[in-house]
Amino acid sequence: MALRYFSGGDPLDIADLHGVADDEVLNSVWDITDAIHLTPEMNITFPETYHDQIECAQGFKVKSRIDIECCVGCIDGMLVWMNQPTSKDQKVIGFGPTKFFCGQKKKFGLNMMGVCDSQRRFIWVKVNMPGAASDFYAFDESVLKQKLEATGFLRPCLCLFGDNAYVNSTYMCTPWRNVCQGLKDSMNFFHSQVRINIECAFGILVHRWGILRKPMPVNISVGEILSLVLALCKLHNYCINKKSAVDPPCEADVANIMMLGGLFLPWMDNSKDAYWEYNSRDRPNELLDGGVHMDDHTEAQRRQYRHDLDKPCHKILAEVIRMGYERPDYSRDRLQAGEDEL
Structure with a gap:
């Protein structure tokens, strides 16, 4: 759940997909964030x-x-x-x-x-x-x-x-x-x-x-x-x-980003390839x-x-x-x- 949220996903959509309460998405986000900071490596x-x-x-x-x-x-x-x-x-x-x-x-x-x-x-x-x-x-x-x-x-x-x-x-x-x-x-x-x-x-x-x-x-x-x-x-x-490759975002996440006035990245958002690399x-x-x-x-x-x-x-x-x-x-x-x- 946290990784999908980090990728720009809508918490309501994520909660519905996993069959959990809405606030469980953010709970997952902060649990993962804390775990990352507690890992010295x-x-x-x-x-x-x-x-x-x-x-x-x-x-x-x-x-x-x-x-x-x-x-x-x-x-x-x-x-x-x-x-x-x-x-x-x-x-x-x-x-x-x-x-x-x-x-x-x-x-x-x-x-x-x-x-x-x-x-x-x-x-x-x-x-x-x-x-x-x-x-x-x-x-x-x-x-x-x-x-x-x-x-x-x-x-x-x-x-x-x-x-x-x-x-x-x-x-x-x-x-x-x-x-x-x-x-x-x-x-x-x-x-x-x-x-x-x-x-x-x-x-x-x-x-x-x-x-x-x-x-x-x-x-x-x-x-x-x-x-x-x-x-x-x-x-x-x-x-x-x-x-790890940078995977193109799913259509639902792109739509959520755009709906909130976010940045449209044409090269990536229009990519259908399984593997994608950063392009100038x-x-x-x-x-x-x-x-x-x-x-x-x-x-x-x-x-x-x-x-x-x-x-x-x-x-x-x-x-x-x-x-x-x-x-x-x-x-x-x-x-x-x-x-x-x-």
């Missing part, structure tokens, strides 16, 4: 030893066309969609009602920060900021950032890969801004080829657990949402470890990129990292220049086509 942990960090970086190197070997994880933010929170809910994370409204996506929600490895498993997840928070601010307030800045925690020359919501530093590599050709543009392509793994991780998460494609039910508190989302991330990792055409755009803004921080806060030495972005660019790497023509054509559409 399913904990999500950022690699803290140099050996484990190097292992993560080697995974990304295998996926990189130019053997980028400095990426220990890819970071991004996603909106966890919810209904307007109550006064009690607002106290859970200590922000007022307007902070839960994401102006970029015109939805109430929470900013979920995630870091994934090369297999698109989450190695760090935090859901403690309202939907209006920028990814920069959410990361700036995180314990992970404090750890990365602590001497000796992160192996030298390793870093996270993020988009331009973040800023280049000794432990963060982001794309070069305002370039559309030349060597920096080529570096941006190879950077994106690695960074896209976190977008895929979020995409797979949303596709597998359809409850994230619609507003969280009003009878689930913010505290319960935090617990539920973390459990879904743990199950996401478990499924990847077990090489089903990128959950309505949930991603909501934290790419500067409404809660200043340019000065971003510039404080400008004079950091030994930034990974400079080293990667130097390697691109030395080896003469260029963005592939097919990618340039696709980029131009996308710009024309916009």
Whole structure:
């Protein structure tokens, strides 16, 4: 019952199918959620030893066309969609009602920060900021950032890969801004080829657990949402470890998601195949990129990292220049086509 609910199923339909009372569905959900959190093997942990960090970086190197070997994880933010929170809910994370409204996506929600490895498993997840928070601010307030800045925690020359919501530093590599050709543009392509793994991780998460494609039910508190989302991330990792396919949702669940104003994912929802893999055409755009803004921080806060030495972005660019790497023509054509559409 819980898995069907996680997949976006209607609790009334689920209860009818199993011949149980309506409230038994949510009882099952919280029993399973608690069991997941009580299983140490399913904990999500950022690699803290140099050996484990190097292992993560080697995974990304295998996926990189130019053997980028400095990426220990890819970071991004996603909106966890919810209904307007109550006064009690607002106290859970200590922000007022307007902070839960994401102006970029015109939805109430929470900013979920995630870091994934090369297999698109989450190695760090935090859901403690309202939907209006920028990814920069959410990361700036995180314990992970404090750890990365602590001497000796992160192996030298390793870093996270993020988009331009973040800023280049000794432990963060982001794309070069305002370039559309030349060597920096080529570096941006190879950077994106690695960074896209976190977008895929979020995409797979949303596709597998359809409850994230619609507003969280009003009878689930913010505290319960935090617990539920973390459990879904743990199950996401478990499924990847077990090489479990992402099955297309049943028609009843798609109908329930659509009825509640949820996201329609045409590539998946129209699929009749028994086995389905994440496709970029089903990128959950309505949930991603909501934290790419500067409404809660200043340019000065971003510039404080400008004079950091030994930034990974400079080293990667130097390697691109030395080896003469260029963005592939097919990618340039696709980029131009996308710009024309916009």
